[in-house]
Amino acid sequence: MPIEMDQTHFLTDKLKTLECQSRGKEERIIALETENAMLYLKLAQLQGILRDSREETGHLKRVNESDQLQRQRTGESLATLSGQVKALRDEMKQLRLDAVALPHQFQVEYDNAMSQARLQTQKMRLNYSNVSDMEKKMVDMEAALQEANARHAKEKKRRRELHNTLMELRGNIRVHCRIRPLMEFDVGNQDVSTLGRPGSLSEVVTHVMDDENVVVKTSKHSKVYEFERVYSPQESQEAVFEEVQPMLTSLLDGYNVCIMAYGQTGSGKTHTMLGSHKDEDYHVTTEPHPDEGIIPRATRELLRLMEEKPPDTHSAEVSVVEIYNNDILDLLSSDPRAKHDLVTNTDGSMCVPTVTSRPVKTVYEVMSLVQHGLKARREIATLVHEHSSRSHLVVTLTVSIKPNMFLFPPATPGSPTEGVFAVPLSPAPRDKPPRRQLPPQPQGYTGAKQTIRSRSPSPVLLAQTPTGSTVKTKLQLVDLAGSECVGMSGVTGQALRETSHINKSLCALADVLGALAEHRAHVPYRNSKITHLLQDSIGGDAKLLAMLCVSPAQRYVTESLQCLGFGQRARQVQRGPIKRKLPPSLERVGPGDSSYSGRNSPRPKSAGPLRT
Numbered sequence: 001m002p003i004e005m006d007q008t009h010f011l012t013d014k015l016k017t018l019e020c021q022s023r024g025k026e027e028r029i030i031a032l033e034t035e036n037a038m039l040y041l042k043l044a045q046l047q048g049i050l051r052d053s054r055e056e057t058g059h060l061k062r063v064n065e066s067d068q069l070q071r072q073r074t075g076e077s078l079a080t081l082s083g084q085v086k087a088l089r090d091e092m093k094q095l096r097l098d099a100v101a102l103p104h105q106f107q108v109e110y111d112n113a114m115s116q117a118r119l120q121t122q123k124m125r126l127n128y129s130n131v132s133d134m135e136k137k138m139v140d141m142e143a144a145l146q147e148a149n150a151r152h153a154k155e156k157k158r159r160r161e162l163h164n165t166l167m168e169l170r171g172n173i174r175v176h177c178r179i180r181p182l183m184e185f186d187v188g189n190q191d192v193s194t195l196g197r198p199g200s201l202s203e204v205v206t207h208v209m210d211d212e213n214v215v216v217k218t219s220k221h222s223k224v225y226e227f228e229r230v231y232s233p234q235e236s237q238e239a240v241f242e243e244v245q246p247m248l249t250s251l252l253d254g255y256n257v258c259i260m261a262y263g264q265t266g267s268g269k270t271h272t273m274l275g276s277h278k279d280e281d282y283h284v285t286t287e288p289h290p291d292e293g294i295i296p297r298a299t300r301e302l303l304r305l306m307e308e309k310p311p312d313t314h315s316a317e318v319s320v321v322e323i324y325n326n327d328i329l330d331l332l333s334s335d336p337r338a339k340h341d342l343v344t345n346t347d348g349s350m351c352v353p354t355v356t357s358r359p360v361k362t363v364y365e366v367m368s369l370v371q372h373g374l375k376a377r378r379e380i381a382t383l384v385h386e387h388s389s390r391s392h393l394v395v396t397l398t399v400s401i402k403p404n405m406f407l408f409p410p411a412t413p414g415s416p417t418e419g420v421f422a423v424p425l426s427p428a429p430r431d432k433p434p435r436r437q438l439p440p441q442p443q444g445y446t447g448a449k450q451t452i453r454s455r456s457p458s459p460v461l462l463a464q465t466p467t468g469s470t471v472k473t474k475l476q477l478v479d480l481a482g483s484e485c486v487g488m489s490g491v492t493g494q495a496l497r498e499t500s501h502i503n504k505s506l507c508a509l510a511d512v513l514g515a516l517a518e519h520r521a522h523v524p525y526r527n528s529k530i531t532h533l534l535q536d537s538i539g540g541d542a543k544l545l546a547m548l549c550v551s552p553a554q555r556y557v558t559e560s561l562q563c564l565g566f567g568q569r570a571r572q573v574q575r576g577p578i579k580r581k582l583p584p585s586l587e588r589v590g591p592g593d594s595s596y597s598g599r600n601s602p603r604p605k606s607a608g609p610l611r612t
């Protein structure tokens, strides 16, 4: 049993030893695993460091490559620069050489110039007396020229004033002529590029010579026409109105005034009278639109002049009529197709009592009514241009002036005051009546004062007006329909009938002027509605301005010659002193000469429009 005990004891010890060994080994394994883990960690760290090092190496490599490239480029630049430096050095060397030579060269040139200057001075000295003489002469000539120019301008102004006075004394019709610019439609069927080309139909043949003469120059004609004023194509609407403006003052002095535009289709009558901006609004502004024609400008000026007068003494009203196919139509009426009749007043003046006449205070009101009327006015497109007027347009502004504005004792027929002007007189004392300044007398005029007075065109006289009654003066602004050749306008049917009426009425106008120019006993005013309506203005007591409108192109030369001929005929009319209108039963004989009989005088060559 002790042996068994020993064995058991031995085995137990052995087991304990083995257990002890096993524990030791386990601890060793744990220690080794820990170490292994540490080593893994270390390895990972080292791998990270290695990766970083590789990246850095790559980066350094790239930097190194770029450095090398830079160095290579720098080397090349250095080579170029050193080449340039060398070239500059060579240049500097050359410049230095030149600079050394320059003073010498300069000295040579300076010496040459000086000797030239000395030579010239010597020459100048030699000519000095001549030069100073010439200078003196030039100064004298310049002064003489200036003086002559000033004298010429003064003489021209005086001549114009005298001419106007003469016209007034004779009762002449003033005639102005406006040449319009060449327009694209002047080429007709031809190409626009031919506009104005010599030899083409749009070649300019009607030219302005100066502000009083116009010449028509073609291979067949070269004829000069003289008028009171000729406007070139470049002259503005304002320039035209400036010449017309003084007539408006006359209106408030008691004269009737009539301005009519005459000319062929498309020659610029509507442009001159109304302007080319039909649809624009007119505002109560003092500044006119640059394109505005005579009608809005005259209205604006007239209303401005009226505003300067004492309040409630002047008022105005407007009527707008057209004469279409020889019928008078009221364009302001609700029925603008209804015909109206002319009536002769007891004083012999003409009126159309049934037409609408609207009181107006502003240019806006007037132009709104005119625009309203224009919408009803007949127009068609012709071969000449798109908006050809088919009727005569008459815009009448009637100004009523209350009598307290005038100086008078009311004249009795035959009294010394008969025929003396009535003068607006608000600021003047009543006990010392001022007389109207007579216009300057023409040179050499020796007539007695009484004679001058009796021959002066008088305004609508208060001497004839019953005390207390209002005086009315009329401003008639007329845009006549175009005188035209049927072939030129290319119209047919209804339009042909219109053209025939237009031409007939314009012929009648020319006939009236012919009769007046020849002092014939019978003036055929009643042959046409337009002459009948304008009778007071053409042959009567109105200051009348005929504005001839002319197209400058070759294709209208016949019409232009006819128009200018009409103007010449109008200028010949001498209406004599404007007299008190007689009752219609007493027909007036030749102006200023009651014994004159024109019955045997030759009929004037027709200056009328082209007949169809």
Ligand SMILES: Nc1ncnc2c1ncn2[C@@H]1O[C@H](COP(=O)(O)OP(=O)(O)OP(=O)(O)O)[C@@H](O)[C@H]1O
Pocket: 179, 180, 181, 183, 233, 263, 264, 265, 266, 267, 268, 269, 270, 271, 272, 276, 385, 387, 388, 389, 390, 480, 481, 482, 483, 549
């Ligand atoms: N002085 C001018 N300056 C610029 N344009 C003008 C001038 N005169 C006329 N015109 C232009 O020429 C064209 C024809 O003119 P307008 O209508 O005035 O002719 P008209 O004589 O009244 O013709 P119609 O008798 O057929 O009515 C228009 O387009 C107008 O604007």
